[in-house]
Structure formats: C-alpha cells, structure tokens
Amino acid sequence: MPVSNFTQDELDEIYAFAVDLGRKAGDMLMERVEQRISGGEQKFEEKDSSVDIVTQTDEDVEVFIRSAIQSKYPEHKFLGEETYAKGQSRDYLITEQPTWCIDPLDGTVNYTHIFPMFCVSIGFIVQHRPIIGVIYAPFQDQLFSACPGRGAWLNEKRQLPLIRNPIPPMPANAPSQCIFSCEWGKDRRDIPDGNMHRKIESFMNMAAELGSRDGKGGMVHGMRSLGSATLDLAYTAMGSFDIWWEGGCWEWDVAAGIAILLEAGGLVTTANPPENPDTAPIQDLSLGSRLYLAVRPAGPSETETGRESQERTVREVWRRVRHLSYNRPGA
Amino acid sequence: MPVSNFTQDELDEIYAFAVDLGRKAGDMLMERVEQRISGGEQKFEEKDSSVDIVTQTDEDVEVFIRSAIQSKYPEHKFLGEETYAKGQSRDYLITEQPTWCIDPLDGTVNYTHIFPMFCVSIGFIVQHRPIIGVIYAPFQDQLFSACPGRGAWLNEKRQLPLIRNPIPPMPANAPSQCIFSCEWGKDRRDIPDGNMHRKIESFMNMAAELGSRDGKGGMVHGMRSLGSATLDLAYTAMGSFDIWWEGGCWEWDVAAGIAILLEAGGLVTTANPPENPDTAPIQDLSLGSRLYLAVRPAGPSETETGRESQERTVREVWRRVRHLSYNRPGA
Structure with missing residues (x-):
C-alpha cells in the first residue's frame, strides 16, 4: 500500500490539517462572493478563452493554501492549478514523493456567475495515488473529505456513500437506471x-x-x-x-x-x-x-x-x- | 394587473402561508431521505418509464399540501402533479380563478438517487399568471420565494438576483459569456x-x-x-x-x-x-x-x-x- 510510509497518526494529522485548510479557503471564496453581492461586480481577467476566467480570488486562495502547506509540511511537494498555469507548463509533474495537488477554485465559471457549484479542492498524493481529499463548497456549506482508515464523509457527520445499510449494487441493467x-x-x-x-x-x-x-x-x-x-x-x-x-x-x-x-x-x-x-x-x-x-x-x-x-x-x-x-x- | 383583485395584505398572507407550507413539505421530503439513509432502501413504484419514478413520498406530500390549502383557502382551485397523473388527464386545467399549482417533489430522479437538486414547488396563479412562488430544496436548505410587491428572495434574506448593485445587463455578445x-x-x-x-x-x-x-x-x-x-x-x-x-x-x-x-x-x-x-x-x-x-x-x-x-x-x-x-x- 502506498500509505505504508505513514502511520495512522501521521495521516490523521495531515487529514485534520487539510480539512481545516479547506474550510478556511472556502470561506475566502465565499467572502469574495459576499463582497460582489454587497458591493457590485468586480472585473475579471480573461485567460485563453471565454470559458476560462481566472479571478484574483483564484490566485489569492492558492497563495494562502500554498503558504500554509509549505509552512506546515516543508518536506512535501506542492502543485497548484495556478502554479501550472503561470509556468506555461502543463507537464505531469507529480513524482513518487508525497505531493499536495490543489485547485483553489474549481467550477470557476460557476463562481463568476455565483452558481453554487464551486469549491476548493485539496488532494494529498503518495506514489501517484490520491489518498487524502478535501472538497469544500462554501455556498451550500458542503464539505466532502476522506482519509485512509477513516472513511469518506459529508460535513464530517454523514458517511459516504449515503445509502450504506446496505450499499446498493449497480443496477442489473446499468447504465439504465443510472x-x-x-x-x-x-x-x-x-x-x-x-x-x-x-x-x-x-x-x-x-x-x-x-x-x-x-x-x-x-x-x-x-x-x-x-x-x-x-x-x-x-x-x-x-x-x-x-x-x-x-x-x-x-x-x-x-x-x-x-x-x-x-x-x-x-x-x-x-x-x-x-x-x-x-x-x-x-x-x-x-x-x-x-x-x-x-x-x-x-x-x-x-x-x-x-x-x-x-x-x-x-x-x-x-x-x-x-x-x-x-x-x-x-x- | 392580474393581482388587482387582491390587496397587498391578502397577498402577504397567502405568501406567508405558502412559505410555511413549503418549508414543512420540504422537511417531509428530507425526513424520508433520512429514513432511507439510516434504514436502508425503500422500494419505488415505477410509472411509465424508467426515467419517471414516483415514490410514496410524492403522493404523501401532495396530500399534505392539498389538505392545508383546501382548509385555509377553500375558495381557491387546487392542481397538483399527482392529481393530474392519477386522473389520466394532462389537459390544461387552469382557469381565470385563483389556483394553486404545485409539485410535491420536483427532481424525482435526483430524489431517488439522493442528489440534492430536488425540491417542493408551490405556485399561486391568478388569471393564468403565476404571481406567488415558493421553492424549497431541503437537502441544501435553499428556499426561493417571491410575492408581488415584496421582491424575490433566497432564504428570505438575500434578494434576487444576487448581484443588484447594479443588476448587470445581458452580455453584449450573448449567448457567449452566458x-x-x-x-x-x-x-x-x-x-x-x-x-x-x-x-x-x-x-x-x-x-x-x-x-x-x-x-x-x-x-x-x-x-x-x-x-x-x-x-x-x-x-x-x-x-x-x-x-x-x-x-x-x-x-x-x-x-x-x-x-x-x-x-x-x-x-x-x-x-x-x-x-x-x-x-x-x-x-x-x-x-x-x-x-x-x-x-x-x-x-x-x-x-x-x-x-x-x-x-x-x-x-x-x-x-x-x-x-x-x-x-x-x-x-
């Protein structure tokens, strides 16, 4: 197992850190939404096409997340969506090393239109396998998270999948009924x-x-x-x-x-x-x-x-x- | 104006009643979700195709809403999605009369899969024009509502549209950017x-x-x-x-x-x-x-x-x- 380099305690600590980070980053996203709602529109800088708008928020939230990770885990690699974009390189940069791979704002188009399906996404990868994940969608206050040995959760209180007594099989005639x-x-x-x-x-x-x-x-x-x-x-x-x-x-x-x-x-x-x-x-x-x-x-x-x-x-x-x-x- | 038969006080009363009804009906939808999550799957009765599943919940919630409306406003007409389906008639039955037109559960497919985009929908129609509306999506606790003279609201605290200082025009090159x-x-x-x-x-x-x-x-x-x-x-x-x-x-x-x-x-x-x-x-x-x-x-x-x-x-x-x-x- 790729997680064998980490003890459960170490994983739990990384997980708790990631959950906290996700909530704080999501709150930053939501603060900017509140500013837009109360104070009028801000200007957006267009990237390579009209479907890809990057906002100042996107960059600010990535800086916040990167600083927090590099301060807490200087031995881990960090890759963020904005890091890639700025470097003009979209090579696959992930190695065997423990790596944080994050998107400060996923659903950018939704965010610019204030359609609630936007979120921050924080993944922790070991030997090319994502093992810890935190996704926080602040408009509807939905936090999805998972850690090896701890299960996957919505808002840290509903275990995923939601229906699990028992977990239903895939339909016999899938993809029908899916x-x-x-x-x-x-x-x-x-x-x-x-x-x-x-x-x-x-x-x-x-x-x-x-x-x-x-x-x-x-x-x-x-x-x-x-x-x-x-x-x-x-x-x-x-x-x-x-x-x-x-x-x-x-x-x-x-x-x-x-x-x-x-x-x-x-x-x-x-x-x-x-x-x-x-x-x-x-x-x-x-x-x-x-x-x-x-x-x-x-x-x-x-x-x-x-x-x-x-x-x-x-x-x-x-x-x-x-x-x-x-x-x-x-x- | 079609609302001229009603005073603002009358409209306000109907509106407050509809908001309360929407919340209660949405809570019923959510109670059944909680039962499914905690107690395992329930069986669904299939309607005319695999995309149209109606649940007992659907019928129960309609009965609840209809009873409440007929008790409070016996002089108004009532039309519900289940009423139509049961009667085998899908004629357009709305007249000049004040009419409640409701869907106890919109997004039935989402509901059966517990994808949060399901809701109860309560509309009040006068002279063929919907004038009061309440939509409640209980999984994410989003209540949308509107009444003539009172504006449109999310959760009774954010006025719609969200960005309104000022409300942006449609993009100059619409549908691009939409x-x-x-x-x-x-x-x-x-x-x-x-x-x-x-x-x-x-x-x-x-x-x-x-x-x-x-x-x-x-x-x-x-x-x-x-x-x-x-x-x-x-x-x-x-x-x-x-x-x-x-x-x-x-x-x-x-x-x-x-x-x-x-x-x-x-x-x-x-x-x-x-x-x-x-x-x-x-x-x-x-x-x-x-x-x-x-x-x-x-x-x-x-x-x-x-x-x-x-x-x-x-x-x-x-x-x-x-x-x-x-x-x-x-x-």
Missing part, C-alpha cells in the same frame, strides 16, 4: 470527429432509449452537468451520481475527488474504451491521463460482488463511448 | 428529427465555438443540466443561469419558478422560435404551452434597457434552436 454525470468542457471546436462531436455522440448513446442507436442506447435515468469535475466526483462518492465520464480535466481538478471516491469504495479507470471492452483488463487510474471514468461505491447482489457490478458497468459505458484525444502539451 | 441551462428530459426516442435530436442539435449550436455551425455557434460560457426545471428557474432568478430553454415540462414544474423569476425581473417566453426570430414580437408566457425560454433579470447598459438586452438574448437563442413538438394529450 445517473450519468458528464461535462461539455471548454473544447468547443466544431471539428468533424473532434472531441466535442465525440463527446456528444457518447452522451447521446448513453441517453437514448434502450436498443436504439445500433444497440448502444443506454437509457440512463438522468444526464447531469454541473460544471465542476471536482463536485462530479464528490457526488459520485456520495452515491448520487452512478457514473462520471470525462476527458480533458487535469490532475488538480480530480486529485481530491478521486481520494474521496476511492475511500468511499468507488472505482476509477480510463474514459477511453480499450480495443475489446468486454474482456480487456480494467486498468487502474492513471492520474495524469486527463481521461477518467468513475463508478460509485457498490455493494454485493445475490449474484455479483460490488466490484463485479462496477466492472460490468465500466464495460457497458465503454461499449457506448468514443475515444477522446486530450494530449498533454509536449506529450 | 450559462445555458438545459435538460435532456424523458423523451429519449431515437427518431430522426424527433425531439431528442432537435434538442441535441440546439444544445450543440449553443455550445460550439463562435461562428461555427453556419454561424449558429454560440460559445456559451457553460452548459448545465440539473434535472429539475423548478431549480433551473430558481437559479435563473438568482442570476446564476443566464438562459434556460426547455420543452416538455408541465405547468406544475414551472409555476412557482416563473413567479419567482418574473418578480426578480426575468423574462419568460416560448422556446419555439417564430418564423422571423429577428423581428417577431416577443410573446408573453403561455403557461400551458410546455415550451419555455427564460432569461435572467438584467439591468440597463449605456446603450440598452435591461428589457432590450433580454429581448436581444431571446432572439439570439431563437436563431440557434430548433422547434420542439410537445402536444398535450388530446390537443
């Missing part, structure tokens, strides 16, 4: 067979009535798009979303959410279907891949283990989705 | 040029980069799907969503949300573009139409009134969306 979480993302280029078209084709397969679209129609129970990869993962850990499929986000968007989902009992693998989706091994998460497929925690049924029902669901999704192409710069 | 709220809905039939395909084509036009798709690319800031028409309208009233476009929902899904959006200063018209979207008059809301296009509250810019910027946005949406076909049974 809530499918997906995002349109920022790549809106209208290129034939480009990422946007491949995404939409995949969405339509998941949505369409059973048996339609050459047998690919999945008739999912609902299609949801929140505009925050971090919160998509949090709601998957909660059991609210059954499946999340996404390409194009970065490790700082998913590190904390993956830690929480894995601790809750979820599964994460690649969004891109292998050549034979029915039999190919279900690869473990590749954190730098920018391609993620997540399935909620699942318990056993009379005929399957929870893991078997999750893997069956992964294969059913793979049968319905297209390959996406999100290289890293220079990769 | 959050576009839309739902996949329940009609997933894979019919060429059917509603699902027309919706997706419209979604793609709104999402795609500017100038693409024969000039229809709208490059909206974000695409959001929550699975609750009621909350889509509430977040539009809040100013979080700029545009909501939907076909297929019913008057009980939208009555309360429209009352709140209109009181906040929003605009509601038809989803279906007229023959000449550039010059056709912007028709007033038709409550029974099952076709809705809503634009958030907007203030003046240096060159336009708020209403002008809303109407400009309506026309830009109409240029990009397809006609939808949702008849009423028998119509």
